[in-house]
Amino acid sequence: MKKHIIRLSVITLGLVWSIQALAQQDNLHQQSSVYEAPTDPMVVEKLDQWQDLKFGMIIHWGVYAVPGMIESWALCSEDWINRDSTVSYNDFKDWYWGLKDEFNPQSFDPDQWANAADAAGMKYVVFTTKHHDGFNMFDTQETDYKITDGPFKDHPKANVAKHVFEAFRKKDFMIGAYYSKPDWHSEYYWWSKYATADRNNNYDIRKNPWRWNKYKEFTYNQISELMHEYGELDILWLDGGWVRPLETVNDEVRSWGARIPEWSQDIDMPKIASMAREAQPGLIMVDRTVHGPYENYQTPEQSIPDHQMDVPWEACMTLGHAWGYTEHQNYKSVTKVVHTLAEVVAKGGSLLLGVGPTPQGLVRDEDVERLAGIGSWLEVNGQAIYNTRTTKVYQDGKVFFTQGKSGEKYAIVLIPEGEEIPATIRWTAEQAPSGSHVSLIEGGSKVKAKVKDGKVELNLSASARKRIKHPEAIVFAFD
Structure with missing residues (x-):
């Protein structure tokens, strides 16, 4: 009975959570004010190729699609999260983690996704291999909290990320892997010894260096799996900008309003980058909001800068109101997206448009119809968008x-x-x-x-x- 009560509460609050999430994330992920251009000639060349593409799709898909709720954030105890007060936090977390045993997308069709993106005139894709909740959409060997260790494990396309990347490669897309630096399911990040107060790791790294070093190893190994076992990748899109060296925290970061720990959540990005680019020469790295050599382009979220920018950047925005699947999406019209794309490109950016597949594994007809409408406009007028500059x-x-x-x-x-x-x-x-x-x-x-x-x-x-x-x-x- 408890499980059904939690599910009903989640469905009731799902739309509210999604809207609150957009408000919070608008504040959280504005672009950095500092940009450091890459010096690796292969990265420079690939970044120029990426700037020709202008229009891409970001796909959020994970256990949160099952109830149709906000991705990951409901696990986090921060003031803007509105859970049902009649359900204890521990019961809620147990229920959320247990969605792994219900996620069984038997209709999963990555070719349908790629066809819809291609019809929209999109040219690159970013797929969520793992969001903050720690549920992996690839066959990682670092944890059993993954799509290949549940009811979907015997499906021929159980290793979801592999088949998503392959479907989009067949359409000649640039391929991007979204990866969350924080992992709220990992005992090395959220240690069950302590409460999970907010998005940050919940123990003092200075007093527990072994545990944090295990988390760094865990992160390195997972990214290595993606870099070595999933074919050619063009973009490593790293989310969770609060996981960063303490010395990079500035007034810009403090303005997010989230707690800043006294210790450094440094995961050794130079080591990760060296490994990743040895496996994937020319890899574009997007360490969001962490200005420096690993933020090769900037990523304002759900907004367009009010001025033209002469650095590589990308506006990541949703087609509806939410990143992932919800039963009732507040969709943008074809006209709205076309106008947004024109403004973004004229200001020097690219548009990454968010779509959330259903728990069964399909892009909904409502999404497909709008994407086709955008593509119809681009088919006629695309020369003013693709391969252009400011x-x-x-x-x-x-x-x-x-x-x-x-x-x-x-x-x-x-x-x-x-x-x-x-x-x-x-x-x-x-x-x-x-x-x-x-x-x-x-x-x-x-x-x-x-x-x-x-x-x-x-x-x-x-x-x-x-x-x-x-x-x-x-x-x-x-x-």
């Missing part, structure tokens, strides 16, 4: 500007949802075309441009507007 003047109101590597320029005009395409388009004369004509990408119409009152002005005929079938944003090309 322009000095990148925005004028609802118009964003990008340029190709050979200097060709694009104006992406955002059309507000529900509004008609205007007959007259204007943007700043600082982005005036060198000739008198520009090309409307969809339909191929030549449009005469003139400069009037400090603005470039273009007039679209009724027939040109009628030919536009993707009205989320219209794109002009000019020299």
Whole structure:
């Protein structure tokens, strides 16, 4: 009976938890204010290739999909977490850990995921091999808290991460492995001798160096498994920025509002990086928010910077309101995502869009439909997005500007949802075309441009507007 009570409470609170999580994580994972460019030529080259791609998918999938609740965070005792007060914390943790015995995604179809991402026009993927709760979506030998040690273990695709990576490689995607540096299931991180107060490790590392060294060994070995046994990887996406050397904690980190321990949660990133790049030459490392040589690009979360940035960066955002599966998602529209993508790219970034598969192992029809709509727009207008770089003047109101590597320029005009395409388009004369004509990408119409009152002005005929079938944003090309 107790298990059913906890499940009902979780379902009731699931949406609340997801919304609270977004509010908390918005504050937690803004981009660093300092960037240190990589010096390894192979990393520099791969980072440039990644910057050409612009649009990717991040997939959160784990035991939290079974009840459709916030990923991992409900285990954490912090003020913003709202668990059912009638259920004890220990009972809740036992129930959550026990979801391992219920997670049996017999319909798991990574090719369906890859097809949906490909149809969306995405070019790279980041898959959660392990979130903070410590449940492993790969066949690690470091723990039995994994997908291959439960009811799914005899399935031919039980080693989930391997098959996800293979499915996306067949679509020629860059492959990224998400890995959580904190592991709340590990006795070397959350020691059962003590209470688990918050996201940090729950014992004084200075007094228990052996235990922390075992955790460092555990982390190193798991990342080594991923680097050596799962084919070619392009990105190691490390989450949990509070696990870091104490000397890197600055006012930026303190502003998160989470407790900062007096000891260093240093996992020896130089040693990890050396091993990882020996196995995967040119590997892009994303040690989120830990500015330095292992944060090869920055990752503002659920937000877009208010200015253009000249460092590599990626906005990681959800398609719905939550990272993982929930029964009722508050979805973004195709128009909203297209507008977000245009703004992110014009400001020098890439968009990593979050999707959460069902507990059965499928991407829902609602997600697939929206992804296809985004891809339909990109199929026509993608030349203004892919392989582009920033322009000095990148925005004028609802118009964003990008340029190709050979200097060709694009104006992406955002059309507000529900509004008609205007007959007259204007943007700043600082982005005036060198000739008198520009090309409307969809339909191929030549449009005469003139400069009037400090603005470039273009007039679209009724027939040109009628030919536009993707009205989320219209794109002009000019020299």
